[in-house]
Amino acid sequence: MNLSELTIHEAHELLSKKEISSEELTKAVLDRIDKVEEDIKAFLTIDKERALEISKKVDKEGDFSNPLAGIPVAIKDNICTKDLKTTCASKILANFVPPYDATVCEKLKSEKAVIIGKTNMDEFAMGSSTENSGFFATRNPWDVDRVPGGSSGGSAAAVAADECIFALGSDTGGSIRQPASYCGVVGLKPTYGRVSRYGLVAYASSLDQIGPITKDVRDCAIVLNAIAGWDEKDSTSVNLPVPDFTKSLVEDVKGMKMGLPKEYLGEGIEPEVREAVLSAARVFENLGASVEEISLPHTEYALWAYYIIAPAEASSNLARYDGIRYGVRAKDSDDLIDLYKKTRSEGFGREVKRRIMLGTYALSSGYYDAYYLKAQKVRTLVKADFDRAFEKYDVIIAPTAPTPAFRIGEKTGDPLKMYMSDVCTIPVNMAGLPAISIPCGFSGGLPVGLQIIGKPFDEATVIRAAYTFEQATDFNTKKPAL
Amino acid sequence: MEFETVIGLEVHVELLTKSKVFCSCTTEFGGEVNTHCCPVCLGMPGVLPVLNKKAVEYAIKAALALNCEIPEFSKFDRKNYFYPDLPKAYQISQYDLPLARKGYIEIEVDGKPKRIGINRIHLEEDAGKLIHEEGKSYSLVDLNRTGVPLIEIVSEPDIRTPEEAWLYLNKLKTILQYIEVSDCKMEEGSLRCDTNISLRPKGSDKFGTKVELKNLGSFRAVRRSLEYEERRQREILEQGGVIVQETRRWDEARGITIPLRSKEEAHDYRYFPDPDLVPIVIDREWVEKLKSELPELPDAKKKRYMEEYGLPAYDAGVLTASKALANFFEECVSQYHDPKTVSNWVMSEMLGILNETGREVDEIPFKPEQLVKMLKMIDSGTISGKIAKEVFRDMFDTGKDPEAIVKEKGLTQISDEKELEKIAKKVIEENPKSVEDYKKGKEKALGFLVGQVMKETRGKANPQLVNKILKELLG
Numbered sequence A: 001m002n003l004s005e006l007t008i009h010e011a012h013e014l015l016s017k018k019e020i021s022s023e024e025l026t027k028a029v030l031d032r033i034d035k036v037e038e039d040i041k042a043f044l045t046i047d048k049e050r051a052l053e054i055s056k057k058v059d060k061e062g063d064f065s066n067p068l069a070g071i072p073v074a075i076k077d078n079i080c081t082k083d084l085k086t087t088c089a090s091k092i093l094a095n096f097v098p099p100y101d102a103t104v105c106e107k108l109k110s111e112k113a114v115i116i117g118k119t120n121m122d123e124f125a126m127g128s129s130t131e132n133s134g135f136f137a138t139r140n141p142w143d144v145d146r147v148p149g150g151s152s153g154g155s156a157a158a159v160a161a162d163e164c165i166f167a168l169g170s171d172t173g174g175s176i177r178q179p180a181s182y183c184g185v186v187g188l189k190p191t192y193g194r195v196s197r198y199g200l201v202a203y204a205s206s207l208d209q210i211g212p213i214t215k216d217v218r219d220c221a222i223v224l225n226a227i228a229g230w231d232e233k234d235s236t237s238v239n240l241p242v243p244d245f246t247k248s249l250v251e252d253v254k255g256m257k258m259g260l261p262k263e264y265l266g267e268g269i270e271p272e273v274r275e276a277v278l279s280a281a282r283v284f285e286n287l288g289a290s291v292e293e294i295s296l297p298h299t300e301y302a303l304w305a306y307y308i309i310a311p312a313e314a315s316s317n318l319a320r321y322d323g324i325r326y327g328v329r330a331k332d333s334d335d336l337i338d339l340y341k342k343t344r345s346e347g348f349g350r351e352v353k354r355r356i357m358l359g360t361y362a363l364s365s366g367y368y369d370a371y372y373l374k375a376q377k378v379r380t381l382v383k384a385d386f387d388r389a390f391e392k393y394d395v396i397i398a399p400t401a402p403t404p405a406f407r408i409g410e411k412t413g414d415p416l417k418m419y420m421s422d423v424c425t426i427p428v429n430m431a432g433l434p435a436i437s438i439p440c441g442f443s444g445g446l447p448v449g450l451q452i453i454g455k456p457f458d459e460a461t462v463i464r465a466a467y468t469f470e471q472a473t474d475f476n477t478k479k480p481a482l
Numbered sequence B: 001m002e003f004e005t006v007i008g009l010e011v012h013v014e015l016l017t018k019s020k021v022f023c024s025c026t027t028e029f030g031g032e033v034n035t036h037c038c039p040v041c042l043g044m045p046g047v048l049p050v051l052n053k054k055a056v057e058y059a060i061k062a063a064l065a066l067n068c069e070i071p072e073f074s075k076f077d078r079k080n081y082f083y084p085d086l087p088k089a090y091q092i093s094q095y096d097l098p099l100a101r102k103g104y105i106e107i108e109v110d111g112k113p114k115r116i117g118i119n120r121i122h123l124e125e126d127a128g129k130l131i132h133e134e135g136k137s138y139s140l141v142d143l144n145r146t147g148v149p150l151i152e153i154v155s156e157p158d159i160r161t162p163e164e165a166w167l168y169l170n171k172l173k174t175i176l177q178y179i180e181v182s183d184c185k186m187e188e189g190s191l192r193c194d195t196n197i198s199l200r201p202k203g204s205d206k207f208g209t210k211v212e213l214k215n216l217g218s219f220r221a222v223r224r225s226l227e228y229e230e231r232r233q234r235e236i237l238e239q240g241g242v243i244v245q246e247t248r249r250w251d252e253a254r255g256i257t258i259p260l261r262s263k264e265e266a267h268d269y270r271y272f273p274d275p276d277l278v279p280i281v282i283d284r285e286w287v288e289k290l291k292s293e294l295p296e297l298p299d300a301k302k303k304r305y306m307e308e309y310g311l312p313a314y315d316a317g318v319l320t321a322s323k324a325l326a327n328f329f330e331e332c333v334s335q336y337h338d339p340k341t342v343s344n345w346v347m348s349e350m351l352g353i354l355n356e357t358g359r360e361v362d363e364i365p366f367k368p369e370q371l372v373k374m375l376k377m378i379d380s381g382t383i384s385g386k387i388a389k390e391v392f393r394d395m396f397d398t399g400k401d402p403e404a405i406v407k408e409k410g411l412t413q414i415s416d417e418k419e420l421e422k423i424a425k426k427v428i429e430e431n432p433k434s435v436e437d438y439k440k441g442k443e444k445a446l447g448f449l450v451g452q453v454m455k456e457t458r459g460k461a462n463p464q465l466v467n468k469i470l471k472e473l474l475g
Helices: A008-016 A022-040 A048-061 A103-110 A153-160 A177-183 A217-227 A271-286 A299-320 A336-347 A350-363 A369-392 A415-420 A426-431 A459-472 B053-065 B162-178 B219-238 B284-293 B298-309 B313-320 B323-333 B339-357 B368-379 B385-398 B402-409 B417-430 B432-439 B444-456 B463-474
Strands: A043-046 A072-076 A114-119 A166-170 A186-189 A210-214 A257-261 A290-294 A395-399 A435-443 A446-454 B003-014 B077-080 B090-093 B100-109 B112-125 B129-132 B139-142 B149-155 B191-201 B211-216 B246-251 B256-262
Touching (some): A008 A022, A022 A048, A022 A114, A048 A114, A072 A153, A103 A114, A103 A217, A153 A166, A153 A177, A177 A186, A186 A217, A186 A459, A210 A217, A271 A290, A271 A435, A271 A459, A299 A369, A299 A415, A299 A426, A369 A395, A395 A459, A446 A459, B003 B219, B053 B100, B053 B112, B053 B149, B053 B162, B053 B284, B100 B162, B162 B298, B191 B219, B211 B256, B219 B246, B219 B256, B323 B339, B323 B368, B339 B368, B339 B385, B368 B402, B417 B432, B417 B444, B417 B463, B432 B463
Parallel strands (some): A072 A114, A257 A290
Antiparallel strands (some): A166 A210, A186 A435, A395 A446, B003 B149, B003 B191, B077 B090, B129 B139, B191 B211
16 A cells, blocks of 8 residues: 555554654655646645655654644645745736745644645635636546546645645635545535634635545544634634544434435436435434434525625735735836736636626625625525524535536536536535535546535534444545546 | 805824734834834735734723713724735725714814814724835835724814814814823824815805815814815805815915815725624723723813812913823922912923924923922022023023022022122112112112112022112112
């Protein structure tokens, strides 16, 4: 077995027993990147020399008591890494090297994880296929003619292709879960406020959340332990005690009440996906959980409200990329306004421009009430749907995405079609809830993801359900043939 | 037709917190360009603002001192616009739920108190500064000031004359300095003022079309620009013309206002709640505590000076117009029996020298007790009132103790009767004409003779004594 195929907990055990070194592990991962990256193109930056240096340092210190010590990790390129280029897959930040670490990176570094590189994504996390990267598209390890999903497509593909042991992604409308689903790996979006956003380049601040993308549920719990918690640098992070999520790794869902919302299984959901989710429900029932059909009536409005709120916030968040202080500045401008126009016209891609315009329009005087304010009201209703459901149910299960990975280029010409691929994940962001995607089947040889949605700050129950399902099935043990 | 002028003021005041409003950088003025900055106030990708509680405290203090209501719930909004001095391309400000509402400032118009309403006070961050170098094809930006906490104080359109605007500003400045939330230095930009002015037919309750004035570098500029604009608008209206709603710039050198931008060119700031900050919930107990900690404000102090020290309203008004001055005065009074004497010295001599030298009260090189010492030297006859003025000026120049000055310069008053008698005799001998005049009943002649004795002693003679001795000698 190649070392790069190890999970965190497997690698940790070998490292602890000194059966392998971090350097060997890091080398194995870098070799794997050398071998498959040409086909996958998951990385924007590979920090080879520094990664090896750090792995050697960790080996020398010899302390592997920390579960992430010496473990190679890939970071989505919208999470700031000190002295390591952070581009958000945008030409406008092609040369941006942050002088600071995101809080999550600080935490990973203090746990002695080894950052090996930065992963590709849809530009500024806007997209569902990683085709919107300003540099190149990433390919799905299960079928290189298909997309890995997005926007954390590089992170999900890197984990699926064993180009890292685990990765961090960010999820604003499904950007961790949908690519995890497409690539057959585990992806968790924590509750809004559970993980610090400091250093995560903002797309839609009220929705963005950083989370782990891993090879199994145990790894997911380990990573969440490392990155969760209140941060004085993020006013929207919540000061609640963080439980040890590995304590939730118990095979037991007896008596757990699960809701299965009918709105997530209707029109637009591919039959094989629906079948995989329904059989997952049966697995849970066989394990002693109860599954009942429920209704979340405002689901259908969530997507459209999202496409007001997220672009509105984005239009403001991305206004700072003006070529004045950092990033790329257009050449040969006549005056200040011309400099702004040229820099932003040349620096941003089509989808980013589309969303900036959508959001600018939605916030304009005279339209604010009709769009932004109304969308916020929809958001409240979407959340109320979940609140009601969670009065009765412990978790909600649903498909992560309506279809498995689609073909590269299939939806690039039709933004609305592309937006629909996040229809099952967006409501969860709108409500700020935690949700995981885990492999639950295959459709035409492509992975299908099961989404388990939990109550606010109850990642523990989500992890318990996911772990129990994973132990009872073997979907996560399948690897793409590369 | 007779017109009535309607004026409203928007005043921006920098708060005196040690650190910026959303990061921990220093707010210190001056400093090498772009050294008081961090990733947060530079608006780098991924950074987040964290509210400085001290800034909220100062803003609430200001609001309380300006008689405002403090709602329990407040929030921050983003004001979006592109400009190189604004690193995030939005300013964190407050839109529909400001920290404070419905206050007022009392000014005195024609001897009567008049309340100028305050519509709202909100907290926001300051922008940076552009530096345009002569003859260069580029501009530079200094972001040291970016993120310094500001409060914006918006008045109601209750002001009717440029003079009232001037009084309002002075009162506002005095109050804010009293509670020590801002130093209100217009020259350092820690107080900035924009004005709105319109005219309407007297008796009308509808507002006329307003014009906003910018680039007002001093309180004097505020008054002059309003006077100019009042005249300009009246002339237009009297000729049957219409006022264009626009922003105009005050040209200090030419003493006129010139169009800056029209209403159509006004920004759409696309305000929306800042998702990076949580709403502010103001604890009632905290507000009460801050209220109880407010110092005595100028109006109350003025009243007390009149009642407790028996000062005339004019004296009390002048002395309380600056907290530093009032403090100086009170320090003296606590060590001296006659407040009016102190008031006279502070108001005429001290303020005179300050105005003359352009210095501030806090730059006075001596302590209140030294002034008191000097007053006591007058009382004891050690120096004359006239000599005291000389000593006082010396204290300003050197910061030395009055006793030391008197000793060094040999200014001690001559109260030795024998010595004075000797000099008086000499003066009488040398001025037979005046002696004759006096004897004929010309009282004025005695004054001349006293003056001659003073001259002989270079002002050091005790004038009362000289008077007495001369009278005796001349029988």
